[in-house]
Amino acid sequence: MQKITHKIKWTKMSGAGNCFWITHFPTTPPQSNNWIKTAQVLCRNNADGLVVLLPSKVCDFKWLFYNADGSSAEMCGNAACCVTDYVFKKHLLSSKKNSLTLETFNQKITGTFKDGSACIFLKESTDIRGPFEMDQYDQEPLSYMFINSSVPHAVIRLTEWPNNFKVWEKQKVVGQSLRKNTTHHKDGMNVSFYYPKKNTLSKIQLLARSFERGVEDFTPACGTGALAVAQVYRQYASHAKSIFIEMPGGILEVGFHSDNTLSLISPVEWITETEEKEIQ
Numbered sequence: 001m002q003k004i005t006h007k008i009k010w011t012k013m014s015g016a017g018n019c020f021w022i023t024h025f026p027t028t029p030p031q032s033n034n035w036i037k038t039a040q041v042l043c044r045n046n047a048d049g050l051v052v053l054l055p056s057k058v059c060d061f062k063w064l065f066y067n068a069d070g071s072s073a074e075m076c077g078n079a080a081c082c083v084t085d086y087v088f089k090k091h092l093l094s095s096k097k098n099s100l101t102l103e104t105f106n107q108k109i110t111g112t113f114k115d116g117s118a119c120i121f122l123k124e125s126t127d128i129r130g131p132f133e134m135d136q137y138d139q140e141p142l143s144y145m146f147i148n149s150s151v152p153h154a155v156i157r158l159t160e161w162p163n164n165f166k167v168w169e170k171q172k173v174v175g176q177s178l179r180k181n182t183t184h185h186k187d188g189m190n191v192s193f194y195y196p197k198k199n200t201l202s203k204i205q206l207l208a209r210s211f212e213r214g215v216e217d218f219t220p221a222c223g224t225g226a227l228a229v230a231q232v233y234r235q236y237a238s239h240a241k242s243i244f245i246e247m248p249g250g251i252l253e254v255g256f257h258s259d260n261t262l263s264l265i266s267p268v269e270w271i272t273e274t275e276e277k278e279i280q
Helices: 035-042 077-089 165-179 223-233
Strands: 006-015 018-024 049-054 061-067 099-103 108-114 117-123 128-137 140-148 152-157 190-199 204-212 217-219 242-247 250-256 261-265 268-279
Touching (some): 006 077, 077 099, 077 108, 077 117, 077 223, 140 223, 152 223, 165 190, 165 204, 190 223, 204 223, 223 242, 223 250, 223 261
Parallel strands (some): 152 190, 204 242
Antiparallel strands (some): 006 268, 049 061, 117 261, 190 204, 242 250
16 A cells, blocks of 8 residues: 655744654644654654644644654643744734633643743642652662642652762663652653752742653653642742742743642744655
């Protein structure tokens, strides 16, 4: 049987160093598209995920999101910030609208574009549990908190921040082990490490790094990881209106609002504006 191929225009974007291929279909895409295979092929070289924007019956857009290995994810904060930037700069909405709604796998997200920054809004998590003890590793007992920040996360607070490759290789083993733990979620969970860098009445800044499902490694930044560590840490700083999360790819800002919503601002960069790729 002859293989059917299609040329599709893609835009490659970065959210705090996390790279995504994004495309938009105003109408239903060709049924022959195998998005799992497409994600595996397109993300083979330095990309973390793929986003396909489709028409939605309940929001402005529906998205299909795939990790680099072809697996799907409930949500991705950095990708949502990239999509918000993409929609507004490509003028995909009516000129009268100053916000968009996005239908993801498990919730509706609102996105805005103000003062040159894309910002997303979503519900604050009510699912925070722990601490849970895990097996001793390298003679040191470890505990973690579980939180579903749209994506399930194990959150580990470190007593000091590792500054060398060998220590992070040890933490990677912890991430690989916990990632496969299905006690809290059937698909396992991301693993986010953090350390308080600065805590004053005017500013809270955390260092953080996330080991992500679907990539199976540490990534430059993780939007849902930033949301996870910010919400876990806020148990120690209930006064905080915003928390800055410094990850290897950049600084993300998590805001807490009176209506029990969270906001996330991630630095967005356009890498390749339009690139045609032939896929099956």
